[in-house]
Amino acid sequence: MLGVHPGVLVVLVLLISAFISPVLDQFKFKRFSIFAIGVSGIVFALSIITILRVNSLGVEYYHFGGWTPDKGIEFIFGELEALMLLLVSGMFFVVYIYNQKKIRAEISKHLRGWYFTLAFMLQASLSGLILTNDLFNMFVFIEISALTTVALISINENRDTVFASIKYLFLTAVGSSSVLFSIGLIYLLTGYLNMDLAGMELIELAGMYPAASSMAMLFMFFGLAMKSALFPLHIWLPDAYYSAPTISTAIMAGIVGKAYIVVFIKVFYKVLSINFFEQTNLANITVIMAGIAIIFGSLFAIGQTKIKRMLAYSSVAQIGYIFLGIALATESGLTGGILHIINHSIIKTLLFLTVGVIIIYTGAENIIDFQGAGRKYPFTMILFSLSALAMVGIPPLNGFMSKWTIAMGTLEAEKPLYLVIIILSSLLNGVYYLPIIIQSFFGGDEELGYNWEFKRLGFKIILPLITLAALILLIGIFPSYPINYINRIVFSLIS
Amino acid sequence: MKFRDTIVSIITRFMLPFITLFGLYLIVHVHLSPGGGFSGGTVVGAGFVLLSLTYGISMQERKFSHRTSTLIESGGALIYIILGISAFIYGQPFLSNLPIFPAGTPGRLFSGGFIALLNIAIGVKVASTIVALFDSLGGEDLH
Amino acid sequence: MIDIVVHPNIYYFASIVLFLIGFYILLTHPNLIKKVIGLNVMDSAIFFFFVAVGFVSDGGSPIVEAGSEALTVNPVPSGLMLTGIVVSVSVTAFALAIIIKVYQHYGTINVEEIYVVRSEREC
Secondary structure, eight states: OTTOOHHHHHHHHHHHHHHHHHHHHHTTOOOHHHHHHHHHHHHHHHHHHHHHHHHHHOOEEEEGGGOOTTTSOEEEEOHHHHHHHHHHHHHHHHHHHHOOHHHHTTSOGGGHHHHHHHHHHHHHHHHHHHHBOBHHHHHHHHHHHHHHHHHHHTTSOSHHHHHHHHHHHHHHHHHHHHHHHHHHHHHHHHSOOBHHHHHHHHHHHHHHOHHHHHHHHHHHHHHHHHHHTOTTSOTHHHHHHHHSOHHHHHHIIIIIHHHHHHHHHHIIIIISHIIIIIISSHHHHHHHHHHHHHHHHHHHHHTOSBHHHHHHHHHHHHHHHHHHHHHHOSHHHHHHHHHHHHHHHHHHHHHHHHHHHHHHHHOOOBGGGGTTHHHHSHHHHHHHHHHHHHHHTOTTSHHHHHHHHHHHHHHHTTOHHHHHHHHHHHHHHHHHHHHHHHHHHHSSOSSOOOOOOHHHHOHHHHHHHHHHHHHHHHHHHOTHHHHHHHHHHHHHHHO | OOOOOHHHHHHHHHHHHHHHHHHHHHHHTTTTSSOOHHHHHHHHHHHHHHHHHHHOHHHHHHHSOHHHHHHHHHHHHHHHHHHHHHHHHTTOOTTOOTTTSOOOOTTSSSOSTTHHHHHHHHHHHHHHHHHHHHHHHHSOOOO | OOOOOOOTTHHHHHHHHHHHHHHHHHHHOOBHHHHHHHHHHHHHHHHHHHHHHTOOTTOBOSOOOTTOOOOBOOOHHHHHHHHHHHHHHHHHHHHHHHHHHHHHHHSOOBHHHHHHHHHHHHO
């Protein structure tokens, strides 16, 4: 079977499962959770095979239908794509294992089959989005992921989800239309839809047609920034993260946002690199926007009363860090940015999963209700504290490594103002995370002892939390393995 | 929408076979003229919606029930993927057309490999989607 | 007959103007359904743009007879836009379904009134 590549099988397996799920739902299938764990486990194994294969064989291309790249669609299996595919598959696998008992009960019973259909479609489109090397194929996957994300938010119908989902739908549709317009302009200029070929053509054409290629870059930037929630286009993010059920929020925060940032890196380093970095000033403007996002995200987070909104604004700030690293375009900057994509995905997912346990099991929604939660659920709050400290950037944890590398990038690019901004915002991060940690362990009623919750939650909820926490510690203590791998990616992108 | 208008019901009864036939023509002649699975499927779906508008939702339930439409939707997509996977057996990448399926002479109906088969699957899926959309957005409450 | 000479890029200008009109409708009208209409106008502008990209002047329709080498219009962008139209229809259908739910929960589909209802609930 020579035409089979494990990466393509990832997308195919997910699509087949997505289309089988409604049929199973019609036949009153009950065990969707186990089906989801099985499918995502297979996909995770396939993505591990992919990354091992890329490590040994190098970059590979897969041409659909046997057509050559100038006419057909191709998938590229490079280092960046394999790494991000592993991240997406791993995160979905972890979230599906976490989806047990009371947490699963947040979604009403008759909608559960459709929830997993949507989640499989979302994972298929995100995997395809990361792997594709064709611009219009990328647009189709962007649209599929946008629609399924909105559906995942609005799966429970109440006032908040309905409002958040209509807002998100309009803004993301505007972003997609913008991206499509830009793809049309790139096709008009170069005649190719393949990213590599269009990039090579644009290197000469950007000088000949500066207005048209700058317009293409601007529309693409607007669309992708709207979807990645870069300040000031982050409006949809707090409402969407706050009102969605716990698993949907974990999926959105940890995975969906990161896939769009990977698309941003691929398009702006391969296709539009001349326009973005040399011809116009957009790279500097992105750096400024990222700096504002870092400060204002943390400032907005301090004043929040509900915990999920606070975590959402914290996400806005962290996305600012990632864009700062990407737009600086130095070696350390881009390394730090890509490393922070991975780190933030793990940390934010762990934060939302632990907060989800406390929200569902105790009904606490406001930050004030977290007083004493550390004594009722000590293990969960210990993991919350670990991930909060990683987010602030305390040394032996992974957040410190990525922030340090981005800071090195700002010095390499000779913009020391952003080093000050990074340090200042780390302090601001501490301002809103540390009180929760302290209040949860030492606040509230004084007489209760520590009530370890392993029996109450069960093995299947504890296991994903431990895995993510272990990853936080491992990447923090042994950062050389991921950083060496990412250096190879950066070398191929920047040269 | 229970009242029956004489003119509308007579004309619907007359037009419906032609609408469906035109939709099927659009679907199958995808490689010979403009059209294809999407537009042809929409026309066929619109025919079913016309049936529902004229005679009420119960008639359409009889012809094309909710369970059937769910199975056909998934079935259409799965047939598409299976046709693409069939290329794996010959060692070709996904969705390979010409080395495997017979090409025929250009301009005739049986040519172009499996493009017509793919579009039949797409057309079936789109038609059932249009019917399902109309059901959930505008039809009477079934549950 | 008066020969009116138009700029050769007139289709691109028209599509950009239409895009901006649709965007303006989406941004300014407070009624949610009018915002959906604005979104549709934006998408139609993009379809128009793509089809104009494929246009070859003095080209015939892209139906190829066996063995003839006539100059034809590029059919690839039109084919891409079939997918784009389907995506636009899906987004419109989904938006309208959510707007029905918004009306059931808030009693209005005017964005400004929805904000008033939400802020009253917070107090």
